[in-house]
Structure formats: C-alpha cells, structure tokens
Amino acid sequence: AQVALFQSGDVDYLIATDAIGMGLNLDLDHVAFAQNRKFDGFQYRNLTAAELGQIAGRAGRHLRDGTFGVTGQVDPLDEELIKKIEGHDFDPVKVLQWRTAHFDFASLDALKRSIETNAPVEGLTRALPAVDAQALEHLSRDEDIRALTTNAKRVALLWEACALPDYRRIAPAQHADLIASIYTDLARHGHVDENY
Incomplete structure (x- = not known):
C-alpha cells in the first residue's frame, strides 16, 4: 500500500528496510541510507558493497541516473566503497x-x-x-x-x-x-x- 502511495505521487518519500533491494522497481531519484549495518541472524555487521549496491540500485530506474548517500546518523561512505558500488565491482560470492x-x-x-x-x-x-x-x-x-x-x-x-x-x-x-x-x-x- 505504501509503495502504491509513493508511485502515485500521493507521498514524496518512502522509508523502507533493506528488503527494498530485493526487486522493487520504483521510480526513485535518491536512496538515503539511515543505517549501513544489519543483524544477519547471527550478528550485527556492516552491509557489504554488494548489498549496498543492490539497495542503491533502486534509484535511477526508468532511463535516468539515480543517486545514493547517507543520512546524518550514518558515517559517510568512503570513496573506495562508493567506487565499488558505482562500478558494480563486488567481491565474488564464495558460499x-x-x-x-x-x-x-x-x-x-x-x-x-x-x-x-x-x-x-x-x-x-x-x-x-x-x-x-x-x-x-x-x-x-x-x-x-x-x-x-x-x-x-x-x-x-x-x-x-x-x-x-x-x-x-x-x-x-x-x-x-x-x-x-x-x-x-x-x-x-x-x-x-x-x-x-
């Protein structure tokens, strides 16, 4: 329901969990990370470059570039991580x-x-x-x-x-x-x- 409200233009912002990276195709201009850590069922850990890229990739659909960044509660992403995300340069999956x-x-x-x-x-x-x-x-x-x-x-x-x-x-x-x-x-x- 919230996605439909956003897509229809009734609301300007959409707040979501990291599950947004699992295939929602939205007309987003910008993804702002309010957290760059998650509990993976065993421990709290930083999101990997691939996970951040999957989520950030929700922005810029529909033939235009999107942007990504962090909110004020999260340390800025370092340049190397940004390059990995933008270049789709992710570590191979081993397991x-x-x-x-x-x-x-x-x-x-x-x-x-x-x-x-x-x-x-x-x-x-x-x-x-x-x-x-x-x-x-x-x-x-x-x-x-x-x-x-x-x-x-x-x-x-x-x-x-x-x-x-x-x-x-x-x-x-x-x-x-x-x-x-x-x-x-x-x-x-x-x-x-x-x-x-």
Missing part, C-alpha cells in the same frame, strides 16, 4: 547457503529428516540450523510434545509454532519452552489460552 522449502509433515521424525535434506545442486551448503529448526530439535525430545504430535496436521502446527521469532533473544531452550506452551494450547484447545 551459497540453502535450506529446503519442502517439508514432510507425515511425522515428527519425517519433518526433521526433511529439514536435513541436502541441497539438490552441487555448490550449495546447508544453512546452519535456524531458530525454528533448533526449537523443533529441542521439542522433539519432549515426550509430552511427541504425544500431542500424532498426525500431519499436528506436525504442521508444531512447525508453524516453531517459526515464532525469538524476539527476546533468550536461550534456545527457554524459547523452545515458550513455543511448547503455545503449541500445547493450540493443539489441545485451538487457541492460545487468554491467561497466557
């Missing part, structure tokens, strides 16, 4: 990570095996276990959870509960316990208890 998108919900063990599936193409490496897979691994050892997870519908429900992000950044076991409570309510009652 591509992969995780299946095809999950087998026939049983809890079948789901775990499907998550462990090797990449179908040589050169891809299996991604490190994400929060959802870590939670599933922990919960699959819980006899009460196993007793509730007796059919494909329940396995899919458990996997959906495991997708709950760890916003509090607590220990994996604590996060899995939170998911266990939510899943147990959903499996037994169809909703999370209002006293939760």
Whole structure:
C-alpha cells in the first residue's frame, strides 16, 4: 500500500528496510541510507558493497541516473566503497547457503529428516540450523510434545509454532519452552489460552 502511495505521487518519500533491494522497481531519484549495518541472524555487521549496491540500485530506474548517500546518523561512505558500488565491482560470492522449502509433515521424525535434506545442486551448503529448526530439535525430545504430535496436521502446527521469532533473544531452550506452551494450547484447545 505504501509503495502504491509513493508511485502515485500521493507521498514524496518512502522509508523502507533493506528488503527494498530485493526487486522493487520504483521510480526513485535518491536512496538515503539511515543505517549501513544489519543483524544477519547471527550478528550485527556492516552491509557489504554488494548489498549496498543492490539497495542503491533502486534509484535511477526508468532511463535516468539515480543517486545514493547517507543520512546524518550514518558515517559517510568512503570513496573506495562508493567506487565499488558505482562500478558494480563486488567481491565474488564464495558460499551459497540453502535450506529446503519442502517439508514432510507425515511425522515428527519425517519433518526433521526433511529439514536435513541436502541441497539438490552441487555448490550449495546447508544453512546452519535456524531458530525454528533448533526449537523443533529441542521439542522433539519432549515426550509430552511427541504425544500431542500424532498426525500431519499436528506436525504442521508444531512447525508453524516453531517459526515464532525469538524476539527476546533468550536461550534456545527457554524459547523452545515458550513455543511448547503455545503449541500445547493450540493443539489441545485451538487457541492460545487468554491467561497466557
């Protein structure tokens, strides 16, 4: 909806996350970076030249050059980085990570095996276990959870509960316990208890 407002001219500015670099073709004149760091699931790190270039590349579509820069809260980009972005001179990608998108919900063990599936193409490496897979691994050892997870519908429900992000950044076991409570309510009652 916000993109449509911008494209129609109803608003003059669009504020977006780094996800804007993932293929939105907008009629932008300028991209201003309010942050040049991101949390990549493991740590906070600087955006690479390729990532900055992908985002900055949203400006200048429709047969005209665009510009990019930073806001007052970000240190200026150094000249070498600017040249890399403008010249599309990026470091080669050395590792591509992969995780299946095809999950087998026939049983809890079948789901775990499907998550462990090797990449179908040589050169891809299996991604490190994400929060959802870590939670599933922990919960699959819980006899009460196993007793509730007796059919494909329940396995899919458990996997959906495991997708709950760890916003509090607590220990994996604590996060899995939170998911266990939510899943147990959903499996037994169809909703999370209002006293939760």
